[in-house]
Amino acid sequence: MHELEGIRKEYAKASLDVKNVSTDPIEQFNRWFSEALASAVPEPNAMSLATVGADLRPSCRIVLLKGVERNQFVFYTNHQSHKGKSLEANPVCALTFFWPELERQVRIEGTVTRIEDDRAEAYFQSRPFGSQVGAWSSPQSSIIDNREILDERVKQITKRFEGATKLPKPKQWGGYQVAPLMIEFWQGRPSRLHDRIAFTLVDGKWQRHRLAP
Numbered sequence: 421m422h423e424l425e426g427i428r429k430e431y432a433k434a435s436l437d438v439k440n441v442s443t444d445p446i447e448q449f450n451r452w453f454s455e456a457l458a459s460a461v462p463e464p465n466a467m468s469l470a471t472v473g474a475d476l477r478p479s480c481r482i483v484l485l486k487g488v489e490r491n492q493f494v495f496y497t498n499h500q501s502h503k504g505k506s507l508e509a510n511p512v513c514a515l516t517f518f519w520p521e522l523e524r525q526v527r528i529e530g531t532v533t534r535i536e537d538d539r540a541e542a543y544f545q546s547r548p549f550g551s552q553v554g555a556w557s558s559p560q561s562s563i564i565d566n567r568e569i570l571d572e573r574v575k576q577i578t579k580r581f582e583g584a585t586k587l588p589k590p591k592q593w594g595g596y597q598v599a600p601l602m603i604e605f606w607q608g609r610p611s612r613l614h615d616r617i618a619f620t621l622v623d624g625k626w627q628r629h630r631l632a633p
Contacts, residue, residue: 431523431608436615438630445603445619445626446491449526452605453488456519469495470514473506485517486543492597493528494535496543498560500592507532513598523608528600535595544589552587553577604631 442448456464465485472478479502487494493515498504507513515528544552557573564570581587604618616631 430610431614432610433523434607435609436605436607436617438617438628441605441617441628443626443628445600445605445628446488448605449603450488452519452522452524452526456522456524459519459521461519461521464517464519466517467495468514468516468518469503470516471503471506472510472512473502474509479503479506485515486595489597492599493530494595494597496540496593496595498555498558498590498593499534500562501560503561507596515598525606527602527604527606528598529602530598530600532596532598535597537589537594540594541589543595544593545586549585549587553581555593556587556590609633 442451453464463484466482467485468480469483470478470480481503483495483497483503485493485495499508511532513530513532515526515530517524517526519525544555547555553574556577557570601621602618604616607615609615612633614633616633617628618631619626619628621627
């Protein structure tokens, strides 16, 4: 096994100072996200989503950000999936973006609500046709005996909607929006003395602070 103790990287590409950070964390996020896009970061919208279900056990997985709308972070999934059930039981979550090419991380904590069905429908029908069929075919997070079950369900859905170019959104599929209560911007620095600027929402206003690394 590799000696993990010796794996380390020195960060030195940039710095982060309060005076150079927007007073609006959503604006600052959009700025950093645009820079990640311009830097050709692979899948810059990939983010970890951490939830806590009714059993109080934490769970984390990677999902894709699909928009920052109305100052909220939007993603889509199956409501009957493990994460969907966790969010219904405990509608709070944490999101983390890591862009190693820029030596940057963004952490977000907030409350979660479902988005309106018409917004979810519009997004669903903008997805590639194969992804639409996949959403209909997969009982996400359910135990299945083998891959062939999925293949058969795909055949059945394809036959059911034969000739269609767009499918209606499945009832169990939709979107969530995360209203942030905390957003932290992390910039890697040498000797592990990283720059951390955190925003917390207090009485409807953002307060900005530097945190020790």
